[in-house]
Amino acid sequence: MWDHEIRAMASTHCILAASVFMATVLPAVLVPGFSVYGTHLLWIYCVSGTVVAVSVAVFWLLGITPPTKKHTVGYKLSRLFRSCLYFLLSCIFFHTVVVLYGAPLIDSALETFSFAVLLTSLTTLRCLCVLGPNVQAWIRVFSRHGAMSVWDTCLQITVACTLVGAWIGAFPLPLDWDRPWQVWPVSCSLGAMIGFLTGLVAAPAWIHYHRKQLTYKCK
C-alpha cells in the first residue's frame, strides 16, 4: 500500500546508517589517535555533523519537508532561522533534561552539552526535516492518532528508539566494571546511537509489516 514510501524510507535509512558508519571509520583512518572512547567528543561532533548534513540533504531531495505556503526568500530565510533557533533550543532543552536526570552540573558540562547536541541531531533534526519548525505539530505527532503519513510514523519510531536507547545507556554508569565505555557520556551516546540505528532498521520493517493496518485519514 505504501510500497513507494517504504522503499524510499529504507534507502534513506541505509544512507543515514552508512554515513554514521563512515563518520566513525573515516576519521579513525585519517586522524591519528582517533577512537570512539578516547576522543569521544570528536566522535560525537563528527557523527552529529554527518547525520545533520545527510538528513537535511536527503529529506530536502526527497521533498518530504512540508510545503511552504509562501515562496518568498524572506519567508524561507525566516524558516531557516527558526529551524536553527529550534535546534539550539532543543540542545539546551536536552542538556537541562540530562542534568536533571543526574548528570554532573558543572564538572563535565561540555560532555553533557555534546551529548545534548547528539540527541538533538538524532531526534529534533528529524522533526525539523519532516514537520518543519512547528512545535505543535511535533507534539501532535507523538500521539496515537497523530501520525499523518508514513514518515510521521517513521519519525515516531526512530525518535522513541533513540531516546529509549539513551535512557538504557545510563544503566551501566554506576556499575564498578571500570570499562572505558562506562565514562559519562560514552555509554549514553552509544546507547542513543544504537537506538537510532535500531530505529532506522525497525521503522521501515514495522511499517512494512503493518502496511495493511496503517490508515492516515488526512492527507
Added chain:
Amino acid sequence: MKDEKPTATRMKKLWLLSLLTWMCALYFVGIYMFVGGFLLVRLEVSRTSTCGDVLQPGEEPVDFCRAQPRFRKVVLLIIDALKIDFARFDPNNTEPRPYENKLPVLEETVTSRPSHSRLYPFRADPPTTTMQRIKGFTTGSLPTFVDVGNNFASSAILEDNLIHQFGQVGKRVVFMGDDTWENLFPKKFHRSLPFPSFNVKDLHTVDNGILQHLYTTIVGDDWDVLVAHFLGVDHCGHRFGPDHPAMADKLAQMDGVIRSVIDRLQNDTLLVVMGDHGMTDTGDHGGESQKETDAAIFLYSPSPLFPGPPSKSEPHVVPQTDLVPTLALLLGVPIPYSSVGQVLLPLFPPHRQTGGAVGGFSQLEALWINAKQVNRFLETYSSMAKDIPPESLSQLKGEFSRLSAEYLAMVREGHTSSPKLAASLQAYLSSVRDTCRATWAQFNPLKMAAGLALVAFACLTCFILSELSLVLMSENGPGLKAPLVVAFAVGVCAAAGQLLIQGYIEVAWCLAAAALSSELLFLWRAHQSRTTVSAKNGSKAPKFVTLLSPHHLLVPSLLVPLLRCASLLSDSYVIAEGRVVTFLVFSLALCIPIHLNWDGLLLPPSHDPLKPAGLLPAAALSPSTVRKESSTLLACLGLLIGSLYLSLCFHGCREEQGSCHPSPFLSPLSRLQDAQLKNLHYILSVCSLGLWTYLLKRCLRHYGNLNSSGGTVFTACFILPLLSVCLGLHWAVSATPEDSFRNLAELISLAQLALPRTAFFLLGLGLFLIWLDPLTVFIKTRTATTARSSSLPPPRYRASTGISPQAELHHLIPQIYQRMRRSLDDGELSGGTELGSKPAVEAYGLGTVYSAPLLLFCGLLGIGLLLLHPEGMALSFLLLLFEMGALLHIHASSTTLSSLRGTNSSGFIVPWTPVVLWSLAATQFFHATGHLPTFPSIQWGAAFVGFPDGHTGTMLPASLVTLNTFASHILFAVGCPLLLFWPLVCEVRGIRGGKACGEEGDAVMEMRLRENPHQFSSALLQLSTRYLFILGVQVFASVCAAAILRRHLMVWKVFAPKLMFEASGFLVSSVSLLIGVTLVMRVDVAVSRWFKRLIPDASR
C-alpha cells in the same frame, strides 16, 4: 432496615482492617523466617578475664600473669586470604599454577627444623570477611553478622580480646597494616601504623607501608606484640583472581617477608604467620565453602617449640578460634572471657617442666584452664541468652562437672598427666565449640528457602487481593474467620508435632505453617467467590493473569518497579541507590504526560485545527478546562522534577563511594564553625519550617476546613504553629556554642530539655485530638431551619477564615443535604416536603472531610519527625511536602484528563503509576533525608533529642532512632490514602456531578465515597494492597539478593544491611499504612455519626 446499613458498613471496616493486618502478618512471618535463617545473632558478653581469676587448682589463688611465660614476644604476620593451597609446597609439581609453590620458605623450615615449626590448615568460621575474622581470632568467639552488644554506634570490639589482655599485663602492642584494626581496637595499641584498606584495586600501598617499618621495628626493642596485616594477596584475589601472574609476584614477595622476619627473630619470640580466610577460585570470600574457610597457619620459634617432629596425633586442621587460648597461655595472659577455642595441644609439653626459664603449662594444665574458662563463659552466656538449646547445655554442664571432679582428684593424688583425661577435656571443648557454632555461625538454608517462599507467596497473595478487591468487599466475599481458625489449628498442630518429634518448639516453623495454610485457604475461597460473582455478572471477573504477560510487563508502571527490584541484586546499584531511585521516579513521572499525549488527552482536541472531529469521543471537558488541567499537570511535573533534583543535594555518602562529599546540611548546626554560615543555615531551616506550616494551613483553609471548632481545627490553628515555634526555638538553643552565654548556661540546658519535650507533648496532644474529633465540617443554615446551626454567628466564622467572602464562597463547598439524605435513607423518608426547595444547610469543608484530618496528621507527624533530624533537613522535608503535593496533583489531573475517555469512571481505582511513584518517593526521601542503608550511617543523635543525658531503657531510644531512620517511609505510608481522595478533592466542578445527578452539578468531592461505601472500601483495600505489594516486592528482591549472593564479597557490607533496612522499612511502612487506613475509618465513623445527628434535626 434503617439500622442495617450503618452496621453493614462498620462490619466492612473491621473486615478491611483485619484483611490488611492479616496481609502484613503474612509478610512479617516470611521475613522473620528468612532473617532467622540468614542473620545469626549472638549476644556479646561484656565481662573480661583478669589475672586474679581462679582457674588453676590448688588452695591459694595463683596470679599466673606474674609467672614466667614461655614466650616474651610474638610476631603476628597476618596475610589476608592466605589460603592453605598457597602455603603448601609440592616439589613434584613441575608446572605450578601462579598461586602454587610460591611460599617455599614454610616447607623448608618445617622440614629443616621440625621441632621449631609447623604448618597447619587454619579453618575460619563463616562469615569469612576480614572484619569478622579479626574479631574471631582476637576474641576467640564466633562473631556473627549481628553481635548485639551495647555499642551500636562504633565498630570497636568491646568483648574481651587478646589485644585488651596484652594491654592489661603491660605488653606493648605495635600494629601496622589494614586500618580495620584501628577501628576495631581504637587506642589499644602502643604504636600503630594503619594504611587505608578500602581500595581493592590497590595491591601495594598497605604492604609497602608495612615493609617500610616492619624490619626496623623487629630489630628495635619497643614492642612485645607485633601485628602486621598484609592485604596484597586478598586484593590481588579480588582484582585478578588467584590464577594470575600478579598473585605469583605477591606470594613471592610474602615469601621474602617471612624469610627476613625469621632471620631477625630472637629466642624468646614466637612467629605466627596466618591467613584470616581463604578465597574461592574467583578470588572472593565471605561464604562458608571450604575454599573460603581454609586458610593456613605457620608457627615458628628460634627456640624449640614442639617436643619433636610431627606425630600422627597432631590435629589435621586447626580451627581459627584455637589461636586465642594458645597464644594467651604461651604469653602468660588470661584467656579472653568469651573465647570458645581450645589450646593447641602440640605446643605444650606433655609433662610439667621443673622450673626453668622456659616454664609454662603442661598439656593437662592448659586444657584444664581452658575448660574452666569455657565453662565459665557458657554459664554467663546461657544466663543472658536462651538461644543455646537447653538439653545440650545441661549435657555440657554435666560433662564439665564430671571432668572437673576427675581432674581435682588426680591433682590431689599427685599425678601430672593422664592421656585419657586430656582426651575427654579436648572432647568437651570441641563439643562446646560445635554447640556454639551450630547456634551462631551457620546459615540455615532450609529456613532461608522457606522464608523466601513465604515472602514470594505473600507478594502473590497481595497482588491477587488487590486485583480482587471489588469481589472481596462484596456481601458474599470470602470471610477471614475460617482461614484464621485453620491457621491457628495448623500452627498448634505443627507445634505439637515438633514437641513430639524434637522435644522443643521452634516458633518460626509453626508461624510459617499457619501463614501458609491460611493463605491457601483464603485464596481458594477467594477463587470460588470470584467464580460465583463472575457467573452472576457474566464474564466481568478481573483477569489478573493477563497482567503478568510479557506485554504488560513492559508498561512503564510495572517496568519501573521491575527495574528497581533488579537493581537491588547488584551491589553497585545498591551503593548508588539514592540516585537510582531518583532516576526511576523521574522517568516514571515523565511517562505520565507522554502517555497522556499519546492518547491525545493532554491537549484539547479543538486546540489543533488539523485534527478532524470525531476521532475522539465527544469531549466532556471544555478545552479551557483541559488546558487548565494540563498546565496544572505540567506545572506539578516541573515542581516534582525540581524537588527531585534538589533532593539530590541532601544525600549522605557511603564509604564505598570514593569521591563523594556528604551534604553540608547533614551536620548539626552546633558543629558549624562559621557564624555567618550558621545563621544562614538556621534562617533557611526556620523559613522552610514556616513554609511547611503555612502551606498546610493554607491548604486546609482553601478547602474550608478551618471554620468549625473541633479538635482537629484547634490542632491546626494552635498546636501546629506552636509546635513549629517550639522546634525553631529548639534549633536555636541547640545551636548555641557551649562557651558563649555563660550566665545563661542553666537556662540553655533547661531549654534543651524542655523544648523538645514540649514539642513531643504537643505532637502527642495534636495527634490525639485529631483522633478524638476528626471532623472539620462547619454547618451554616441557609434558610435557618435548625436551631443548632444558627446559633453560630456568621461574624465569628468569617473571622476564622480570614479570607474575603467572595473567595470563601468560591472555595467552600456547599452540600446538598436532601440528596445526601435521600441516598442515606434509601427513600424511606417522605421526600415531598423539601424536595424542590433549595438546600437547607451548607456544610463547609465536608468535601474534604476525609483528607483534611489525614493531611493534618501527616503534617504534624512530619514536624515531629523533623525534630529528630539535623536542622538542615528542614529543607529536605519541605521538598518532601512539595513532592507529595506535586504527585497528588499530577495524579488528580491525569485522572481528570483520562476521564475524558470515559473508561476510567468505574469506581475510585488508583492506577499503578501513582502508587509506584508514591512508594519510590518514600525510598527516595529515605536517602534525601541523609539516611543510607548501612549501620554506620544511622543517626544516633536522634535518641538524645529531649534526653540529653541518655536513657535508662532501650525501648525509647530505639523507637526514636527508628522514627528518625524511617521518617519518609512513615510519612508516605500514612499519607497513602490521600491518593484515593485527591482526584475527588481536585475534581472539576460539573464533570462527574453533572453526569451523576440531575441537580445543578455541585461538586460533591469526597462525599462521593460516602455514597458508595462498597466502592470506597474496595478502592481503599486495593490502594493499600497495591502499596503493600510494591513494598513487598522490593523486600522480596532484597531477600533474594541476600539469599543468592550470600557468598558475595559485599554480602555483609551491602546486601545484608540493605535487607535489614528494607525489611524494617517495610515493617514501619505497613504499620504506618494501617494507621493511615484506620484514621480514614475513624473519620468515616465520625461522619456517619454526624449524619445521624443531622438528619433527625433536619427532618424535624
